[in-house]
Structures are given as C-alpha cells and as structure tokens.
Amino acid sequence: MSALMELVRAGRTAEVVSLLDGMTDAERRSHFTELKVLRKELRAAPWESDARRAYPALHVAGAACQTGAAGVASWVSAADLRWSGVSPGVLLHILGDRETDWLADVTHRLAQRPVTAWVPYELMAGLVRLCGCPVPTTDAYVRGWVDHLRGSWQRGGTLLDRLRQDPHLRELAAALFETGDIGSRLQWPNHDGPDSWTGALAQLTVEGALDRGVTVDACVARLLRSGTAADQRVFLRLLKCLGLTRDEERERTADWLALASDATSTVASYAQSVLGGLALDGELAPHHLAEMSEAVLFRTEKKLVRAQLVLLGKVLARDASAAGELLPAIARAFGHEDAEVQERALKLVERHVKKLGPVQARAELAMAAEQLIPGLRARAVGTLGAPPADPDPLGYEELLPPAPQPTRLAPAAASAVELAEEVGAALASEPGVTGFERALDGLVRHAYKDRDALLAALEPVITRRWWDSADRAVSGDRFAGSYGAVSHAADGLDLLLATLRGRIPTATLHARVQRGSTSRDCVHGALFRAFECRLWEVAHRMRTDPLPFLLSTPTWSTGLLEPAELVERLDTYRRLGARVAATDFAQALLRVRRADREAAESAARRAAALGTQEGTRLAAWLTSEVPALPTARRRTSGPRVLVELGEVLDLQNDFPAEFRPLGNPMSVFQKRAWCYHWDDDIRQHWSALLPERRELVAARLLQDLSDLAVDDAQGAAAALPPLAESGGEAGEAVHLGLAYGLGARHEEDRLAAVDALLVLAARGQLDAARLGADLGQLVQSGAVKTQRLAESARTAAATGANATIWSVLSRTLPVLLADLTTGGAAAPARGLGELLAVAAECAERSGARGDLPHLAQATARRGSSRLVTQARRLRNALVEEVAA
Template identity: 65%
Template sequence: MASAVATPAATATATADTTGLLVAAVRAGRTAEVVALLDGMTDAQRRAAFPELKAVRQELRTARWSADSRRAHPALHAAGAACQTGAAAVANWLAAVDMRWSQASPAVLLHVLGDRDRGWLADVAHRLAQRPAASNVSYELMAGLVRLSGCPVPTTEAYVQGWLTHVGGDWQRGGTVCDRLRRDPHLAELVAALFRTEGVGTQLGWLSGDGPESWTSALARLTGEGVLDRRSVVDACVARLLRGGAPAELRVFLRLLKDLALTREEERRRAADWTALASDAMPTVASHAQSVLGALALAGELSPRRLAQVTEAVLFRTEKKLVRAQLVLLGKVLTKNRSAAGELLPAAARAFGHEDSDAQERALKLVERHVGKVTAAEVREELAGAAEQLIPALRARAVRTLGATPPDSVPVAHEEVLPPPPQPVRLAPAPAAAVEVAEEISALLASGSDVAVFERALDGLVRHAHLDRDALLEALEPVVARRWWAEGEPRHGHRSDDFFARRHELFDDARAFDLLLATLYGKVRTDTLHRVVHDGLTNSGCAHNSLARPFEARVWEVAHRLRTDPQPFLLATPTWGTGLLEPGELVDRLDAYRRAGARVSAVDFGQALLRVRRDNRPAALAAAERAAALGTEEGERLARRLLTERAAPSVTRRTADTRILVELGEVPDLRAEEFPAALRLLGRPVNPDSDHWYCSHWSGAMRPHWFALLPERPELVAARLLRDVSEAAVHDQQGTAAAVLPHLADADGEAGEAVHLSVAYGLGARHAEDRLAAVDALLVLAARGRLEAGRLGADLGQLVRRGAVKPARLADAVRTAAATGANATVWAVLRQVLPVLLADLSTGGATTSSARGLGELLAVAAECAERTGEQGSLPHLSGVADRRGTSRLVTQARRLREALAAAPAAA
C-alpha cells in the first residue's frame, strides 16, 4: 500500500521539478536546453507545464521590448507549442502577435512537433497557412509540416508569398530560380496559385527583376520544357490580365505572357480575350492586346465584324496613343481589303465624338480617304450623321466631303452648368440619453468623424457628465474597456497618466476623446490637467501650431472642467456643420449660464466668439442688443464682437523655389488680450519661411476642425496650409489637396489670395483624386459667386511658368471641369493662363516643362470657346498659330484662333 501511494506523489514531484527546470531554461533563453527537456518529457508532463509557460508569456507582455523578453521569447515560442495538444491552440500560439518578432527557428519547431500524428501536423500546417500574410508565419515551418504530414500543399496567400520569397531570395544558392523550381514537388499547384493570389505580381517584380534569371523567364522556360502544362499556364496568365489590378502587378504577368511567345494559333484562339483586354485593360496591357489583334487582322485571320467591335471599344478610350494606333490599323486593313469599308468606317466614325480633336481629325481623314469604297447608302448616311459630333471646323469640312448636315444658322446660346451651392447642415441636438452618447463616441473612436459628429458627441459628453455622471460612466464601460489606456498595458513605455502628461498633442479626434474618457475614469492626474490648462501648451514652432493649439486647448479645458467643475453644456458648439454659430443661439446659452450661475470657461467662450456669425448684420445687431442686456461680462464681450468690423491683415505674396506662397500680417481683432493665449495664436502673422523643420501634425483628420475654428475667415486657415497643398503639385504628395480644398470651398468667408492659390496648386496636383477635389472646389466657388477667375488664371500662369504646375496635369483638371458644363468658367480661367505661356513660347523663354502640355491646354480652351461662342483675340496666339507644321500645339492654336474669330457655334 505504501508504494502504491508513493508512486503518484513521486510522479507529481518529478513533474513539478521538470516544469521548474523548463521554465527556468525558457526565462534564460537556453533554447537547446529547452529542446532537450521537452524530448525527455511525457505528454502529461508537457500539458502540466503549459500553465506555467502561459504565465511567463503574460508576464513578458508587460515589457514586450525589454532585454529579458527578447531573450526568452524564442525558447518560450518552442516550449509553448510543444506543451499543447490542440491543433488550433498550437497554431494560435505559433502565429501570435507577441511572438511575431522573436520566434524559435523552424528547425527547432519541427523537431519538437515532429513526433505528432500526421493528420494533426497537416491540420496545424493548414491553419498556419490560413493566417494573413502579415502574420509573419515562417514558410520553412509551414513547408516542413507539409513534408512531415504528406498533406496536400496549401495554396493560400501566406503560403504562396512565402514560397516566392523562399525560392527567389538571394540567400538561396542552389542554382538558378529555374533550377529550384524544377526540383519543387508541388510546382504545378503553386504556379497555378500564383495567378489567383493578389499582390504576387508586385512581389515577383522586385524579387528577381526582368532579366534572364527572372521568375517570368524561369516559368516560360519550364513551360517550354513541358514541366508545366502550357495551355494551363497561358490560360491562367490571360485570365489574370483580364481580372485587372495594380499596374505594377499586371506588368509582370504581361511580361510572362510575352516570354511565353504565343503561336499564331494560340493568339487566334483567344481573340475574344484580346478584345476584352483592348477594351478595358490598363494601357500597357491594352496596347499588347491591340497589337495581337492587329497582326491577326492584317494576316486575314480576324473578321471585319470582330475588328469593328474592337475598334468601337478602343475608340471609346481616352488614351490618344491607343486611339491613334487603332486608326492606323484600320487604314492598313482598308488598303488591303476594300470590301471591309462598309463595316469598318462606321466603327472609325466613333472617334468623331472623341474628346481629343486630333483623334477626330485623324478619323475624318480616314473616312474621307476610304468613303469611296462604300456602296451602301445607309452606311453613307450613318457616316454623315456621325459627323455632327465633330468640332465646328471639322464639321464644316464634313459637310463638303461626307454630305453632313450644316450647323444651325442660329446658334444655341450657351447655358453654364454649375453645381448647386452646398446647403449648410444644422447640427442635431445633443443625444438625450447617456447610452446614445456612448454609442456615438464608440463610432467616432472606431472610424473618425467630421466636425458635426465630433461637436455633437463632445457636447453630449459634457451635458451628461453634469446631469448624471454615474449613468454616463456605466454607459461608457463597453467603450472604455477596449481603449489602450484602460487595459493596464503601457503604451510607448508610459502609463496613460504619464503619456498624457508628456504628450499634450491631440493628433486626431479619437485622441481627444481618449483624453476626455481617461479623465472621466481617473486615469489622468488632476495636477496634469491643471498644469496644461494654466501653463499653456508647448509651441511646436510649425505653421500648423496656430491651428492645432486652439483646438487642443479647448479639449484640455473641457477635461479639466470634467474633473473639477462640470459644465452644464458647451458654449462653442456650432449651429452648422462648417463650425458657424448663430449669434442668437450664443446669447441664449449665455443667458442659461447666467440663470444657472455656471462659470464660463475661457477657451470655450473664446472659441464661441470666433465662430459666431457676423456677416448677417441685422441678426448680429439684434443679438448684440440682447447680449448687452444680459448684464454680464461675457454678454458685453459678445456685443462688442458683433458690433466690431473685421480687420483684414496685410497680404504679401512670397516666392520660394518654384512656389508662390502668402505672407499675412497680424490680425488685430484676434490678438486682443481678452482672448486666451491659445486662441490669440490665430491672429499671429503667417510667414512661409518660418516653419520649424519638425512637425507632428501629420494627421489629415484634424484639418476639418481647423477650418471650424474660423468658419467665416477661411483665408487665415488657407494661408497656414498653403505650403502643404502646394506639395501636391511640387513634390507629388498625395491626399493633402483632397483633404483641404473641399473645406475651403464650403467655408462662408471671402476667398482671397491663399484660397485661390490653394485651388491653383490642386488643379496641378500629381494625383487624380487631388485634382478632382480642386475641380470640385473651383466649381463650388464659382456657384457661390466667390471665384475670381482672373485671379486664379493669373496665379496658374505664373505657377506653370515657374514649373510648380505642369500644363498636362492642369489640362486634365480643367477638361474635367469643362465636361461638367462649366465651359464659360473654364474659359475665363484659361484666357488668363494662356497669354503668359504663349508669350514665353513666342519669345523663346518657355521652359521644356511649361511648353509640354500647352497643346492640351489650347485644346480645352478651343472647345470652351466653341461651346460658349466667345469671340475676340488672345495675345500671342497668332504667333503660335502661324508656325509651320501640324504639331498638336500648332493645330490647337489654329483651332482656338478660328473659334475666337468665328460666329458662335452650336453647343
């Protein structure tokens, strides 16, 4: 009996000793010792050790980047995987975020897991392969598990991308890429997966380039050798191109297709695919498909009907190179096959409506050259009808050559089409229940907000903290539980209290609510709040400081009042989504404060004064009388504010490298001592040369709130953001113009130098979305009567001349604006731009950058002049129009001169 009782006790003691040794070895980072211990442990001993290993992991999480943590993690990674039995649990452990950057080697993991059942190993392999590629799961580990288990190879994104890197990496010294692929037992399955996996093309491109040892060359060679099925590879490659995607990715698959060197039969069999690619694919792919179809057509292996279908699709595209190539191809085919004219010429006439007048002229020449081969009267009538889409000069020619209908003798008056001015959106009342406040804050923290959402949630938080703090805290519990400062884990090495004490910046609206919620839950010390509110915020020295500090000061002040003396509601909550506050509403709020005996917060009231509407003089005068009657200091200040005229700062244009920027003088009415120090920054002079080299205001989420600081004075905000917006054109920065320009256009104040320069830079931006935002701003300003087209045109002329704006980008932007129906507005801008550039061209002073794309600008101007019936002369235009040759610049200059000299044409 004694021995029977002693055996379990001895076993437990041995297990405890083994667990202690294992944990000690893990903490010391002795991976070899850990492996030796694991080899000698039974399954039961391993399972018994896991809780201790889990506790070590939890402990190391609190100091993830410490030396002890980095030392222990590889050994912990291996031990934790070996001491669990479930495949899902092991996969989760191996791919855990906290293990990601300090893992055990694949060889060690395969050793400690290799004695498991083959089905279990296959389960782990496929679970790991299902993880996102960003999980950093080792390909060698996954491949080793596949090898040990004998399971089918996974073809997931993580596995395929890992395979690519493993085979194509420079560290692989066992022959060429082709040699390594040839030895792979799963080559066919993984190559097939290449064409289904997003992002693979880009990875292939940077892994091995496009030389003879590239991936595409290797795959083509293996296909030629019969190692890979040729038809399957070709079909998969064409299908991948048809699916579309990022240009960098598609270029790699196009290179592979060219390396495969398709035979004429293979090309003919896929004629429908080439047609689809020529119609819709990116230009490089479409050009290749077009060349294949052209070769088939010239060889007589493509029917005229199919060629006509291709032509109609290609001529619908905007790329001039593709359109020109298609028209050239039609000319060659019609020269060889007269009988095809009846089907091909109507297709060519589709170009009569193309936005490019050169394409229209080429198509007209082609039709004129071959129309004699057409015998059917209905085809001739179709061509004559299509000619009505031609520009006036070409249509007049088509009347003579094709029998087209002459233009109406009485032209249709041009009707300018502008978007309806945006209607202001009134803020909804603050949420009535604490649960609603919590829901709105949760949504804001998850996905950001605009001014209206932020201000409504902020006012709701303040109101309910004053009404029933306990109910608010209870409603916010689910929201707070997910915030980093509530989890107890430090961020960037600091607890939440230290973090807010050290970093006062509120980079976005989520950070602002983190401060407020942390204050409500006692995670920020009162002395920290007091110090920031009374000592002020740190001056960062950058141009954004004057905009960021007022917003941050108000949020910090709200946090301080939440802790010390909750306000009944906020005074500065705007009436409208732009930030504008109606004066009558502010008087009502001050009266409510007076009756409740509530203390007014300095920054909140100062912000209210900056937001209050003053341009409606009757309403302002009536509100000023009511405010003065309140008998309070704040009422007197509001009355003075409403009765005082705005003082405009001095404005000076400054040039810096290729840019034109704006320097503003001090704004006296914003520098008054009655404003808190943070708000007085808004009246500080703006000097574009004084920006500090370092700037932490990188988040575009804050810019809408900056415009809401001064809703009637967008010029003061635009001057401080002008350098940022100019980066969109000068240095091809993406997103800044799109984030700023809509707010400038929606603002209620006057559009001055800085606003017009901002729109000018946006029209010349590198990226299409920024140019589109600038076009929208241009049209909205015009619709609201705040666009000075002459000023904008003069600015654009100087910016193009200096090289800050490229004419081709500007042409694309103004063409988009004209396409909406704003032809007169665009012409009013271009008539100021073009003389500057034409003068430089005529005197030989034009730079290459300013001359390139000038023909495109002239084409847009000519179209606008034709549609609006504008007449007159344009300085220096004749000097270009009288040049010899048929370049686009010269032909469009002649077209514009003719349009300005002719009677107004039909729209």
C-alpha cells in the same frame, strides 16, 4: 512541479525534447493542462526575460502533448508562440512519430492558415515529405514556396535549376496562377534569364516539364482576371517569353478582344498588337476588328487610340471591302473627349468614305458626325453630308453643380451610452467638424449632469486608449509635454477622457491654462493655439467647476453659430449661475454669424437685455461692422508666391491672450523647419475656427498648399473645399491656394481643388480673372506644371463649367503664349498643347468669342504639333462666326 515543467520554465529545449521522446502518448497528454496555464501566465509579460527563455521549450512541448490535429496546428501557429518558437526541424522531430494520416491533417490545417500567420514553409514542406500527402496549394504554402526558392540561392545554381529538382513543380507552378497578388514576389530580378521566375517558367515549358497549353491558358486567364500592377507585369512578361505561335494567337482571339477592351494599358497594348498582326495577315474577320475598335477607340490612353486608328487605316488600304463594317466603328470616335482623336478619325473616314456604296452606312456616318466639335462638324457637312448644327436660340447656359448646403448639427447625445458610442467612433476614424464638436459638447454636458454614469458608459472606450495606464505620472507627463497633446482632433477628445479618468493631475491642467499653449511660433501657430487653448480650459473646468454645456458649439457644419442660439445659451448660463469659460466664449464670438445684419442686430438687443458682462460684449460684437480684409502683400519665395497679412485690430481687443495672435501681422517667414502641424485632419477644424474669415485661415495654409505643387506633397488640399464653403471674402490667399491645388501632384488633391473651384463658382465667389492670372504666374515660375493644370481644368469642364473654366484659362494662356512667342521660354511648356485643347473645347461649348493675346503668333508656328493644332482650333472657335 513536474520535471517537464521545470525544464520548460528553464528554457532547456534540448532536454525537453529528449524527455518527451521517452514518454508515451498518455504521459504527454497529462502535462498539457500545466502547459496551458504556463502559456496564459507568460502572455501577461511576453517580453520579460523569463518568458523569452521559456517560449521555445513551451512551443515544442505544447505541440507534442496534444493528440488533436486541429489543436496542434493552432498551437504551432499561435502568434504568442511563433515569434519565440523553436526551429521547424525540432517540430518535425517531435511530430515525426505520428501516423501519416494525422500528419497530413496537420499539414493541410497549417497550410490553410492565413499568410499573416507566418507558418514556416520548411515546417509545412517537411510534413509533406514525412507523410507523403498531396502538396497543399493554398496561398500560405505557395507564397512560402516562392520565398524559399528565392532565398535558397546559397545552395548554388539558378532558380531554373532549383525548380527542375522540385518534385511538386507542376502542382505548385499551376497554383502560382491562382494565387492573388503574387506578382510582387515574382517580378525580381527584372529580366528573363534562368534566375528569374519568368525566364525559368518559360524554359521549363519549352523543356516539357510544364504543359505548354496549360501554362499559356493560365497566363491569359490571369491577365483576364486583372489584378495588381505587379501581377499584370509578371504574367505579361511570361506570356511574351513563351513566344506564342500564330495558331496559339488565333485560337485565343476572343481573349485578346476582351483584353484590348478592358485590361490595363500595357496588357491592352499587347493584345492590340496580337490582334493587329492577325488583322494585317487577313486572319481577323472585319466584324471582330470593328468590335475591338469600338472599345479601344473610347479608351483614355491616347497611345492605344492612335495605334488603333493607324491599324484601321492599314486594313482599309489593303481591303476596301471591309469599309462597310470598319468605317461606322471609326465614326464612334467622333464622340471621343479628345478633339485630336476626333480629327484623326474624321480624316480616316474622309479618306475611305468613297469605298462605301451610295447609301451603305453613309447615313450612320452623317449621324455620328453630330458629335464632332463645331469646327470638325462644319467640315463633315461637306465631306460626309452631315446635317448642319442648329443654332441654339437660347444660347449657352452654364451648368454648375449646386453648391453644398451646410448641415445643422444634431443635439448632443441624450444618453451617456449613446455618447460613448459616438466618442468611440470619433476616436476610431476622423469625425470631421460636426462629429468632433458634438462629441465635445456631449462630454461636457454629461460630465456636468452625472460624471459617474458617464465614466461607466465610457469604460469600454477608455480601456483601449494608450494613456489609460496604471502609471498616472507617465500619462500626465505625456499630456503636459512640450509638444502638447492636441496635434489633431482626436487628441482633444483624449484630453477630456483622460481628465475624466483622473489620468491628468489638476495641477497639470491648471498650469497649462495659466501658461497657455506650448505651440511654437510657426505660420500655423495662431490657429493652433486658439484651437488648443479652449480644450485645455474645458478640461480644467471639467475637473474643478464643470460647465453645463459649451457656448461655442456651432449651429452649422461650417462652424457658424447662429446669434439667437448663442443668446439663448448665455441666458441659460445666467439662470444656472454658471461661470463662462473665457476661451469658450471667445470661440463663440468668432463663430457667431454677423453677415446677416438684421439677425445680428435683433440678437444684439436681446443679448444687451441679459444684463451680464458676456451679453454686453456679445451685443457690441454683433452690432460692430465686420471689418474688411487686412492689408495683404504678395511675396515670392523661389517658385512660390505667398501672401502676408497686416494686423486685424478687432481680434486684438478683449480677447484672451491665446486668441490675439489671430490678429497679429502674418509673415511668410514664420514657416520653420520644426513646425509639427503636419496632420491633414486639423486643417478643417481651423476653417471652422473662423467661419466668416476664411482669408485669415487660407493665408496661414498657403505654404502647405504650395507644397502640393512644388514639393509633390499630399493631403493638404483637403482644406480647400471647407474654405470654399466657408464665409467671408475669398481674396488673394484663397485664390492662390486654389491655384496650387489645381496644380497638385496627386490626383485626389487636384480633385479636392476642382471641388473647391466649383463651389466658389456656384456661390458667385470665384474671381476668374484673379485665379487665371495667379495660375499664369505660377506656371511661369515653375511652381505649377501645365500638364497637371490641364487635367484639373478638363475635370472641372466635364461637370458643365465650360464658361467658368474658359474665363480662367483666358487669363492664364496669354501669359504662357507670350513666353512662347517672345522667346521668354526656351521651349514650350510641357502640356501647353493639352491646356490649349481644354480651352478650345470650353470656348466651343460656351460660344466664347473675341481675341486672345498672343494666340495668333502661336498659330503661325510651323509644324503640326499638338500645341500648334490646338492653338489653331482655339483661334477658329473664337472667331466671330463659325461656318455652319
């Protein structure tokens, strides 16, 4: 071993540098092969003490012993070396004797590395100083520059002072505007002083260190490109700090128009204020203001829309000649989704319509008025000459989105190679019920058919799994741990793969089958135990007595299993002489379709004719009546309303011990702090566990669903669409869960709840009166916020479900209005005006009529708040006749 290699292995970095300084280039190159071999050796155990000791010396030696710029850049920035590498100063010392062109090449190669390579800025900047090359303006260099300046506060002075001293200020400052997602690094501190980026850049522009025109143009261009919220905030703050002159504002009129139309709310508001100032000073042509208005008036941000209408009113008051161009633009707001915006626009048009000539634009205004809600359109008939609405001879027709149809599972993969691909995909991303059950059945089938061929095909998948360790005891202990292995569906596949690989001892599998689930007694425990126990028994049988296939693989994506198909499977088992797995058969019974009595009775006769114990059991199960829902009792727990269930006797008899808890009484007090069933993925598999008894599943998920609204949790609402698509009666628990989902904190959860509501409605299974009453109670208790409910209701109504949403809200609003009018609430619930607006729109569109309790008292309140105006709008919509 050479002296250099001895020093590198010993980690004596200073002596390595000294030795390298005395070598020629040829002598250095001669050692590089040995260094590569050592690097490969250290990779096998990078955290061992020998490796950590050698890495810094290896880092500097490898950089010194190469002649190619590309090789040096790759070596210096390599992930396995940089975390234990030497300081930038040592690297600069060892590379400093190279030619300037070569150093420039290395510099730019390092700067072009991705940000995630974490090349030290000090190294890149030091190389720039050594070779005098143009400063790189790549993402990695610019981000490093920003972080370096922010982190060098110890040297004293402000950020402004440090920027003044930077010789590359102009180039790097210009690159800031081209660097993606840089705002998060520039936004702190959140002020505009000399120690902030916005304050410092603005002051440097004032001083002339930065060109003002270039900086302003770059700011505006960055805002036009959009980007992250942090980016928008920072560059908008900088633009405001620059204090644009009126000439600078006027020169960029086209940019402000684009920003007002399409930018984020805060940026659009700024652009709107700039254009408003120009318009009020007569420096914005009416056609430009009309162009701006047509875009802004259709934005969803009410603050922007109201500000635009106010601006238009001021301009029209000052310049009557602009009415011909501005009033048609205002009339575009007649089609806005918010009735309050429609009313404001109509008032503005009515105020200034006389400024039009006898023919000029009036026909256009009258045509636009056809988009107004019925009450406002009736008013526009007299004021604008709009044509009266034609009565619909067929009446209102509800247009619900079609309910999704369940899909039939494809047969298991025919070849082991195809199955391995499916299993790998299922482990990489959530496969859903369909993907999981197909992969599960495929593993069982191919293990029975040819275990060795299956293992060979699965080799690329298995070698990437965490449990594929040479230490079999560790793997086995992990799967046998007190928390079990099947916390989500992918764990079930891992369990079978590890069994095939031999990573779990047979004794462990046998013990788990005999002992049962280790799941603790929480509210989800019954569902979890039934899901888990089948997987452990299948794994045990895979080792000891392989099953030819699974009896319980569903026919449909909802988890339902066709009775005729189950009879065929049992017949195949009989012919093969295969022994049925108790938990697999129990799951098949829970999944088999019994609602279709004709099909069930036909299959029962064939099952009885098999002459097997399982055939007799299946025949009895199919011919028995599907029991009614168990007794349910509502319980309140703080702001929550939960459901407790009584005993389900038919799930107690002749089922394995791990399935019987599904029929036990369920109490809301089974929820425990140490419940670990937090994974959102597993809930859809619980729905497929009992595909004709969704109420039993929903009751056990109700605590999680209530957390969406009460504790602002996220994700549990993904269980609602599968429940809506499932079978069985939709009772107390399903409707309460839906109510919590509609009031969820996060938009994706509310959308999932809206999907579930529409599915139930399309299938004729929505009890609107029950859901409306539940929502009223939950809003009253504070569990559901009115504003969130209004957003969900508006989203559902926008699909065409106006009558459905009205039928729900007509039961919710009386509860809230009663509190308002009888003094039961200290103040109106925030968002009640929005909820009334949605209800009014649904009533207008669906032609609902009649009286709504307590609405009259709300309309009698003084003032013109949104609550009062929308209550009056709803009252007008509900009267027997609406003026035409």
